[in-house]
Amino acid sequence: MGRIKAGIIGMGYIGVSHIEAIRRIGFAELVAVADVNYDLAKKKADEFYIPKCYKTVNELLADDEIQVVHNCTPNNLHAEINEKIIKAGKHAFSEKPLTRTGDEAKKILELLNQNKRLVAGVNFNYRMNPLVQEMKNRVNNGEIGIPRLVHGSYLQDWLLYETDYNWRIEPEVCGPSRCIADIGSHFMDTVQTVLGAKITEVCSDLLTVIPVRKKPKTQVETFSLNTNVEYEDREVKTEDYGAVLFKMDNGIHGVFYVSEVSAGRGCFLNFEIDGSKASVYWNQETADQMWMGFRDKDNLLVMRNPNNMCPESKEYSYLAKGHPEGWNDAFKNNIYSFYKYIADGKVLGKDPGDFATFENGYYIIRLTEAILKSNETRRWVKVES
Ligand SMILES: NC(=O)c1ccc[n+]([C@@H]2O[C@H](COP(=O)([O-])OP(=O)(O)OC[C@H]3O[C@@H](n4cnc5c(N)ncnc54)[C@H](O)[C@@H]3O)[C@@H](O)[C@H]2O)c1
Structure with a gap:
């Protein structure tokens, strides 16, 4: 071939x-x-x-x-x-x-x-980051004991000002959810991958922090600085922030929150898994390091080093220690x-x-729909698939 x-x-x-x-x-x-x-x-x-x-x-x-x-x-x-x-x-x-x-x-x-x-x-x-794969394998190998809880967030600031605008604001283009569908989807996929389990029930609270935005009269590129001064007012129907309690099919309980209006945050996807023996934490903005927490000995800051990685996760790491791998590398790994x-x-x-x-992608959309429904009904909602 x-x-x-x-x-x-x-x-x-x-x-x-x-x-x-x-x-x-x-x-x-x-x-x-x-x-x-x-x-x-x-x-x-x-x-x-x-x-x-x-x-x-x-x-x-x-x-x-x-x-x-x-x-x-x-x-x-x-x-x-x-x-x-x-x-x-x-x-x-x-x-x-x-x-x-x-x-x-x-x-x-x-x-x-x-x-x-x-x-x-x-x-x-994000599931393809070497240390996300390392977390998955360390959880599988029992290094944190029985995983019990998972918590984290994904924060950005590109919609901080009322003059920030892009096609993602418009539900006809973006879909009925923005912040959850756009970045919450990444959080959910990454956590499901690491834990090898599905989120099956959710309870959410969503908020449109800026209900009216100023739309530039000409198109503005995603994440670019907006210097255009001519605007028209647009009502915003999708969420800038969302908080979600969830339960997984392996009994783990968790919580995450997402925001596109958190000043200073660019791609702040982070999460911690708490097990019966130890905890493990990773943050995309410091993608080449992973933290492990213990009660009876010193906590550990693991700097990615292919020589010390589980054989299964080593495959996702190409550069020697001290040569940071990050967003582009995980992206390439996926493709x-x-x-x-x-x-x-x-x-x-x-x-x-x-x-x-596509099957996994479909499930994430059903999860997003369950989160929207929970916000509307103010109740826990089971995910339909
Ligand atoms: N995986 C990730 O980390 C990640 C990051 C950013 C965006 N995305 C996703 O990528 C998609 C695009 O986002 P973006 O930020 O690049 O948007 P964008 O607006 O910067 O780019 C979209 C492009 O599609 C083109 N386009 C529109 N209609 C078209 C058509 N009919 N035929 C051909 N081209 C057409 C536009 O002209 C534009 O150049 C979104 O679905 C977004 O969720 C994923």
């Missing part, structure tokens, strides 16, 4: 990270990009020496050379484009959330079921795992993999 040929749809903020990750995989080759903003796609194609650049999704999907398509468009296009990718007979690697609603995702799963030779993954990249699965001829539903499948 030659190099696996890829195309990317959507050349915005995250599309560029996909270019860089594919380029780091020796047996993958990026042959085309597309964006509805053709000038942007062309600029990226020129900058990165990508041979082909298309104006539309359909043109890219009609390219017979392309085997894998990355969907890096806003959430409202995930269902439609993921469906088109599968119908075109190509492997799909979708940005999260898989779709805006569980019903949209269910349709995609049904379609995928009829195309079993296709591999489909969702980009829940590498997806391509390796394809290269090895593995089949979803039969062969285990470590990336998030």
